[in-house]
Amino acid sequence: MSGTATEYGVDAFIADARAIMEVEGGITDREAAVRQLEPLLRHALAGPGWTDPRYATTVDGGRPGFRYYRNDDGSLNIYGVLFRPDHPTPVHDHVTWGLIGVYSGAQRTTRYRRLDHGDTPGRCDVELVADETLTHGATYPLLPPHDIHRIEVLGPEDGLSIHVLGADLKRQRRRIFDVAAGTCEEVEGVSMAR
Numbered sequence: 741m742s743g744t745a746t747e748y749g750v751d752a753f754i755a756d757a758r759a760i761m762e763v764e765g766g767i768t769d770r771e772a773a774v775r776q777l778e779p780l781l782r783h784a785l786a787g788p789g790w791t792d793p794r795y796a797t798t799v800d801g802g803r804p805g806f807r808y809y810r811n812d813d814g815s816l817n818i819y820g821v822l823f824r825p826d827h828p829t830p831v832h833d834h835v836t837w838g839l840i841g842v843y844s845g846a847q848r849t850t851r852y853r854r855l856d857h858g859d860t861p862g863r864c865d866v867e868l869v870a871d872e873t874l875t876h877g878a879t880y881p882l883l884p885p886h887d888i889h890r891i892e893v894l895g896p897e898d899g900l901s902i903h904v905l906g907a908d909l910k911r912q913r914r915r916i917f918d919v920a921a922g923t924c925e926e927v928e929g930v931s932m933a934r
């Protein structure tokens with residue numbers, strides 16, 4: 741590796757994320773841990789390694805992406821998703837703690853708060869809490885039950901989104917929301933990137 745390997749980037753962030761999240765007996769205060777991790781991710785996004793070919797992978801039958809770290813029980817996943825212009829995600833949740841970082845592109849990011857308590861199957865009342873166009877270096881936490889969001893890449897460039905998550909989303913039962921209708925449906929094993 742070049743001299744940039746000593747800068748705070750993806751490798752140093754992985755080490756810090758493991759130190760914070762992989763504690764004996766599990767995390768007791770996830771929100772505090774995510775808040776601790778957020779400035780580290782912001783710092784690391786300015787550093788090297790996020791597009792290093794050794795982390796490059798393909799997902800969902802050929803779409804490029806990056807896998808930086810995944811532990812054996814799937815409780816810490818650090819990877820990069822490339823969102824394409826004109827392919828917005830649906831409004832969805834992850835049903836696990838998360839920290840998202842924007843590495844590239846202009847990513848219009850809308851986030852929602854869940855209002856109901858999930859008493860009625862198929863009913864999901866959510867309200868918009870943030871609608872921002874985020875660029876390189878931006879970070880935000882996603883903490884259930886308010887981890888509902890949508891990403892839409894604006895402009896011509898792909899958007900690389902760094903995901904730090906507490907579960908493997910491919911195995912996670914989660915939801916897609918119809919905000920206007922106040923409804924949601926459960927999905928499993930699907931990607932929100934299109």
Ligand SMILES: [Fe+2]
Nearest residue numbers: 832834889932
């Ligand atoms: Fe997402």
